[in-house]
Amino acid sequence: MTNPTAAMLVIGDEILSGRTRDANMHYLAGELAKIGIDLKEVRVISDDPDAIVAAVQALSQSFDTVFTSGGIGPTHDDITADCVARAFDTHIDIRDDARAILAAHYKKAGTELNTARLRMARIPDDAALIENPVSAAPGFSIKNVHVMAGVPAVFQAMVASILPTLTGGAPLLSQTLRINRGEGDIAGPLGALAQDFPGLSIGSYPFQKNGVYGANIVIRGTDGTQVDAAMMQLAGLFPE
Amino acid sequence: MTNPTAAMLVIGDEILSGRTRDANMHYLAGELAKIGIDLKEVRVISDDPDAIVAAVQALSQSFDTVFTSGGIGPTHDDITADCVARAFDTHIDIRDDARAILAAHYKKAGTELNTARLRMARIPDDAALIENPVSAAPGFSIKNVHVMAGVPAVFQAMVASILPTLTGGAPLLSQTLRINRGEGDIAGPLGALAQDFPGLSIGSYPFQKNGVYGANIVIRGTDGTQVDAAMMQLAGLFPE
Structure with a gap:
């Protein structure tokens, strides 16, 4: 009996330019080993739409589960959600359930839910939201791909809510x-x-x-x- | 004018299992940025021959230059050199020039050049040796792929000897x-x-x-x- 397999896709110019040292790979690798999911490949790619679409498609086909990190914030360089939708040929727009989460969060903080922040409610049709207890803006799961934030504290919180939903194998x-x-x-x-x-x-x-x-x-x-x-x-x- | 592109292939179960945190990616990214070579992708894969062969072929075709790290030592799990040879359909065996380097090094150290150490003289035909001032066993360059050790001190020394041979672009x-x-x-x-x-x-x-x-x-x-x-x-x- 072999364990389920996984891949990770790190989206981020900041790592490829040598500015930032990735921390999420090491964290995810350790967590997956504990529950018997074999992390087989990690790809780090730049903030390039075609590269993201191609990598999501390739990894999603080759491995049981794929985790992405980075690129789901409110700024112009956050293009992951749209690229994942494109990879699966799925419609994406601001979704009511995600908008409600953001609205509640920013109301409590006394912050305006402006156009930029609303970008974080862009979720592909049929995707399931991943809870973000740190800063509210959700990740999402579509097919076998889990799309998560790059900020380590948020990434780790999202991993914690995803892992119990996965079927692991024998721990390594x-x-x-x-x-x-x-x-x-x-x-x-x-x-x-x-x-x-x-x-x-x-x-x-x-x-x-x-x-x-x-x-x-x-x-x-x-x-x-x-x-x-x-x-x-x-x-x-x-x-x- | 666009800069030349590069990819890195990290070979190592020890990173995917969460045991070790990779240090070479961050180092190489910083060095390439300085000389205007755009690091576009990093792949971390396990010590699996088919995965290594496929990744070397894919990255070598997609990018101007590829750097690999890991898997060129004397132990049974060091399979990178043979996989790179297979990726390029090239013959590989113990080569006299590499053997001479090892023989001189181990003679000076009073250490036997045994069968295991001789594995480090396995170099594909037509590959150019990369000097290893730290521990002698050379890396090698074949086509646009530079095959280097995973130990950070050795990796860095090999990068230092390769970079001056590459044509960079405008520094980032x-x-x-x-x-x-x-x-x-x-x-x-x-x-x-x-x-x-x-x-x-x-x-x-x-x-x-x-x-x-x-x-x-x-x-x-x-x-x-x-x-x-x-x-x-x-x-x-x-x-x-």
């Missing part, structure tokens, strides 16, 4: 052993270990600190007994 | 203005400003700190006079 378990020897010394036995445990993923992540070469060996899998057995064998191969 | 200039007002208040005038300067990218990146809503407005472009003019106009729209 992982154990790490740090070995203070060069990868070249451990590669042979490690490869043999990987062959002994074909159901596990055994990764070697080298590091170099203060002139010392070493590697973190990470054993991942959904079968805890197998992970334990492989880790025991690994520790026996390279006693400290 | 950028100025930022922090505005302590909600995006909904600034969106209207900001959209009009973006229309006044079609040659620039004007992005709004909202934040929320201690209950205060604001946005960093980033004006990017290759024409410094235009960037200055737009920033002046922006500052006039939202005086502190």
